[in-house]
Amino acid sequence: MTRVGLIRLAVIVGAIGALELACRIGLIKHQIIIPPSEMASALWTLLASGSVNADIERTLGIIVLVIALSIVLGFAAGIAIHALPRVRAALDPFFATYYAVPVFIFYPVLIAIFGLSVMPIVLIGVATAIVAMIIATLNGLDRVPRVLTKVARVHRLSRIKTAVTLQLPAAAPYLFTGVKLSVSYGFIAVIAAEFILSPAGLGRDIADAYADFNNRRMYALILFLLIVATLVNAALHALDMRFAARRSGGRP
Amino acid sequence: MSVASLPSREIHAQLEAVTRVFPAAPGAGAQPPVHALGPVDLDLRKGEFFAVVGPSGCGKSTFLEVLAGLQKPTAGTVTFEGKVVNGEVADGIGVVFQEDASFPWLTVWDNAAFGLRRNGVAAAEIRRRVDDTLAFMGLKDFARAYPSQLSGGMRQRVCIARTLVLQPRLILLDEPFGALDAQTRLLMGDEVLRLWRRTGASVLLITHALDEAAMLADRVGAMSARPGRFIEVIDTGWPRERDSTIVGEAAFGEITARLWERLRGESLKALGHAGADSMAAE
Ligand SMILES: Nc1ncnc2c1ncn2[C@@H]1O[C@H](COP(=O)(O)OP(=O)(O)OP(=O)(O)O)[C@@H](O)[C@H]1O
Numbered sequence A: 001m002t003r004v005g006l007i008r009l010a011v012i013v014g015a016i017g018a019l020e021l022a023c024r025i026g027l028i029k030h031q032i033i034i035p036p037s038e039m040a041s042a043l044w045t046l047l048a049s050g051s052v053n054a055d056i057e058r059t060l061g062i063i064v065l066v067i068a069l070s071i072v073l074g075f076a077a078g079i080a081i082h083a084l085p086r087v088r089a090a091l092d093p094f095f096a097t098y099y100a101v102p103v104f105i106f107y108p109v110l111i112a113i114f115g116l117s118v119m120p121i122v123l124i125g126v127a128t129a130i131v132a133m134i135i136a137t138l139n140g141l142d143r144v145p146r147v148l149t150k151v152a153r154v155h156r157l158s159r160i161k162t163a164v165t166l167q168l169p170a171a172a173p174y175l176f177t178g179v180k181l182s183v184s185y186g187f188i189a190v191i192a193a194e195f196i197l198s199p200a201g202l203g204r205d206i207a208d209a210y211a212d213f214n215n216r217r218m219y220a221l222i223l224f225l226l227i228v229a230t231l232v233n234a235a236l237h238a239l240d241m242r243f244a245a246r247r248s249g250g251r252p
Numbered sequence B: 001m002s003v004a005s006l007p008s009r010e011i012h013a014q015l016e017a018v019t020r021v022f023p024a025a026p027g028a029g030a031q032p033p034v035h036a037l038g039p040v041d042l043d044l045r046k047g048e049f050f051a052v053v054g055p056s057g058c059g060k061s062t063f064l065e066v067l068a069g070l071q072k073p074t075a076g077t078v079t080f081e082g083k084v085v086n087g088e089v090a091d092g093i094g095v096v097f098q099e100d101a102s103f104p105w106l107t108v109w110d111n112a113a114f115g116l117r118r119n120g121v122a123a124a125e126i127r128r129r130v131d132d133t134l135a136f137m138g139l140k141d142f143a144r145a146y147p148s149q150l151s152g153g154m155r156q157r158v159c160i161a162r163t164l165v166l167q168p169r170l171i172l173l174d175e176p177f178g179a180l181d182a183q184t185r186l187l188m189g190d191e192v193l194r195l196w197r198r199t200g201a202s203v204l205l206i207t208h209a210l211d212e213a214a215m216l217a218d219r220v221g222a223m224s225a226r227p228g229r230f231i232e233v234i235d236t237g238w239p240r241e242r243d244s245t246i247v248g249e250a251a252f253g254e255i256t257a258r259l260w261e262r263l264r265g266e267s268l269k270a271l272g273h274a275g276a277d278s279m280a281a282e
């Protein structure tokens, strides 16, 4: 492990240790936060009991669906908008200010329209995540050097082949930024939507545990989500590093 | 590959009264149309090395792109191997651009193999041709490297290699060494001569360096300030076997001096034009 990695690990271990200590010596009340070690053991018991399996499946399933839809549709929309300069000019202000508006306030509206089902959660998730992918796609295509299009024409590539063999790899680093953002936004939006109002799911579970003063269950679930989110992001980061290393010839 | 010792008189590509006008940009900050090129007439002979020199912004790249089929001429006709070129690049034409056009996501080897893979050439044949071309271009030891690990000159060589593997019959080079220092440029010039002799292709080289044109080409076309037209085409009379040592010959000095004599006024005009344009824009 590198020095930086060691320091990073030390910070995390130190923070967890400090929290553990603060809880154990009564600096933080047990009713407010339980010690991390108890969170872990509570999570272990919870997972072993299998009582949350259905909720885990449901929530992670929705998150995967939201992320997949956002990336695929966002990419397609980005390509289409990029090809239509006038449409793009018209939409640009919306994109620029999109994340300044809390899209989330439309969640109740969606529930009113679609009822208390998976649909409003998926829609609010996609609405939150897709624009990041569209913006990243536009940005990426903008940065494909114009000379590459000329090279494509000299090689007499079709439009589709040009897109796949030249524009896509040239824009890939920017697209990957979009993917990472979509993953984060999708995650946040789905959990938050479930937390506010949902018939089931991990977010709903956390809200219920909170309402019941069931700290062990609540913190176990929070810990679970933290671990999943961290693992997903670490995987994406590793992938990113691999691509970057290839482009710069082994010098990330 | 048999290579004639003298350029034949056979016409390889031809421009007849070709002009290129970039239409006025629509919208608010209305730009007037830009007459970038022509009218230009030129017969490129099969197997010859033709260089184009001219002041900056005179339309050299436009000339090359119209000839390549990357841009449609506004008027006039371009023919390559007897067929009219009209906004599409014909088979047999290879282009190396002024900008770095190497693919940063591919290794040098894969960069060079790009065109062959798209054409569905058999793997063994691809390997043979790419290895051969990389060796010829002095890139053999860098086959596994990525462009970001190479200098600008090496990246241009990668682009040349990518063009050469397709065995083009007409190679168009747009200031490929524009960004290099003078010494490296002389050496790269030798390489272009070498590839020209070995491939037997016709070569059209655009450059802003008069000495480079005088040293490399069979004929040099001097282009006027924008809109670019040929104000003179000079026969250098060099033997086919030649290299950068001819810079020591008296004829070299004479050709360079003659080019400068023709271009000095045009270069001044190009500078003056810039000033006049910005004043007219008020
Ligand atoms: N797409 C375009 N639209 C409008 N004007 C253009 C376009 N491309 C080139 N021009 C103009 O046409 C003229 C000739 O450009 P060109 O690039 O052919 O010159 P050049 O001789 O290659 O210049 P340089 O020496 O800088 O490479 C320039 O004034 C340029 O601004």
Ligand SMILES: [Mg+2]
Residues within 6 Å of the ligand: B060, B061, B062, B098, B174
């Ligand atoms: Mg140019």
